[in-house]
Amino acid sequence: MAEIAVLGHGVVGSGVLEVLLTHKDSIAKRAKEEIHVKRILDLREFPQLPYNGLFTKDFQEILDDPEIKIVVEVMGGLEPAFSYTKACLEKGKSVVTSNKELVAQKGAELLALAQKNNLNFLFEASVGGGIPIIRPISQCLAANEVTEIAGILNGTTNFILTKMIREGMVFADALHLAQQLGYAERDPSADVEGVDACRKICILASLAYGTHVYPDSVHTEGITAITKEDVGYASAWGGVIKLIGEAKMLENGRLHILVSPMFISRESQLANVDDVFNGILVRGDATGDVVFYGKGAGKLPTASAVVADVIDCVRHLRSNRKILYWEDAKPDYVEPWDVTPQDVFVRVTGEGDSDSLFDRAQQVFPKAVRLIRRDEEPGEAGFTLPQIAEEELREKEPDLEKQGLRLANRVRIADF
């Protein structure tokens, strides 16, 4: 019998209980031991639950219980999750978490602590919900060099973009719908500003390249600036706009990493990842492109990933699995985001018809290739530019202005 505790009885926490109870027998078979939840930490009370006797409001009670060898942290947020996780690892308890903020901010420190104490700190559920991605990257792809990771890592923004692409909705309406359906929170900023996707690409990049990348070192753009005009030009170009977290090892040994909306070709495997689904592309030098697709969030998918980690912990109670590890961040490891050239879509606005706008834009960008969207209106023009760094684009803005043009938006074009 393996005794565990669960910190937090919110969406994921209650899902963990549900999965453990519904699949009790098959899980015991796979873990080679029965898994028993001894304590649940939550400040709220749940008198109607059959297992309401398990609740405590006192973390110390869990920490001091020598029978509890595994703690599931599904509270979310940095504190007190971090203090609790650290205390558990110091006290000889392995920790399983779904908390991407915790892993993105404190992963290196907690992994080192786990390794030092011969414990496990596992977080399959922190990226991609129920999609297996942490283990495949660390284990199955162990014989590869990962050259690039690119993912649709946030279901809420993907739902919003899908509505904008498929039904011509504007951002505000699509967001409102997402909120009505419970896909977006009342304060949607962590999703729509790219913060959530940023934490996830940080975790994946840290794992794939062995060096911690902190979210604040990653340039992050959300989707709030994406208009239906941009969506229309993407369609004219032959693709769709997706919010992408991307990490690529450069030849100079530095990491190119950013979160931003990108034009994705319709031929790409990521182009068909719609609605609240996530899709993660891992490009390896030997495997080529491998794509993982599924529900990136939600109670049961996330909970099942947590429980799979718990099973793994139970099977390796007395040894660090050693499959997850990365060093702390290094200075100058992340390449400044605005110096790496990339194909870019540019939309300009100004006085005049689209032909005239494009002609003037071409004075500034002779290599511009024009796109004409359906329902294009006077006063706007769209075009693509080959291999240009953000820095250079910014420097050209005054020249555009001299032509009476405003740089209304620019969207990177993905190479996958």
Place this chain on the structure above:
Amino acid sequence: MAEIAVLGHGVVGSGVLEVLLTHKDSIAKRAKEEIHVKRILDLREFPQLPYNGLFTKDFQEILDDPEIKIVVEVMGGLEPAFSYTKACLEKGKSVVTSNKELVAQKGAELLALAQKNNLNFLFEASVGGGIPIIRPISQCLAANEVTEIAGILNGTTNFILTKMIREGMVFADALHLAQQLGYAERDPSADVEGVDACRKICILASLAYGTHVYPDSVHTEGITAITKEDVGYASAWGGVIKLIGEAKMLENGRLHILVSPMFISRESQLANVDDVFNGILVRGDATGDVVFYGKGAGKLPTASAVVADVIDCVRHLRSNRKILYWEDAKPDYVEPWDVTPQDVFVRVTGEGDSDSLFDRAQQVFPKAVRLIRRDEEPGEAGFTLPQIAEEELREKEPDLEKQGLRLANRVRIADF
């Protein structure tokens, strides 16, 4: 230093050497030990290779070498691969294989032997080449009940079907092209008759449901009967034809498993798996649909999966990983393939125009829903039937004949 031997220096074997040599340092880091190939078994000679001193023609030499703790079997075929693998496991050596025939035919026996001797028998590369699928099913999805697995498991047939769908080629021409490009062998029967896909779905079903399924208990249809008319009707229906290996647990506790071409909706994640790529959908009760996509074959993808297994073996030299296991086959476990109802597409031929043919067909099948393909010609008609078992369809053939209609082909319609 971990000493290993490689049985077979064909495409995969030479790839294993290439991956081990190119990624020597990073692999040693991940395995926590250097991996050294001590012997390679092959009857041929390779005097031009830098490591030609490692070759032997004598398996006994490898078997009797106590330093060799891990043997990589990449010869393919059932014999002598089976005898060699068994001998290794009996002699205390773990075995890693990419040999789907071996695993599909002898998996239960070899897994039991490995467990008995506290050794590992790993075969990530046997399904999906470089796509991680064996481990994710066994580990990450451990907290799920897998309700269904469906996959495009054979790259050669997928390439042929893609050419038929996208370029309107007929089967024979597409096969010829595949042979010219090296995607199909001179004797293509194992691919085009579905034998290869059958072995793979047997392995996945054995793993997901814990009971061995032997290939000869699985109804297997290839793609040789698929015509461009069928492809056209699939398009009119709103989808494409793919060769699918499918396994589904029925409510009666029996396994529905078969390999056959199927109509796949364009909305399905498997519809966009084109060319030589593989895609595998795993439907779990908690995770929902998870899809894995990538190159299902090829020297380096397959070799990298083999090497990842070797790394796992090195890290668990003295213990059975226990993640892979299934019981031997049970009688009456596989449901007869022709009694399970499924939506089906039917194409009939006969004298008369299509309207008249369909009218006559509807006398036999009142629930038929007509499809009209582009370039439809007199003498043919296509329609779908809801939920009908193969058995019932067969029983209706004489009635069709009475209407002057021949059942030219029928293709199952997937529910994913």
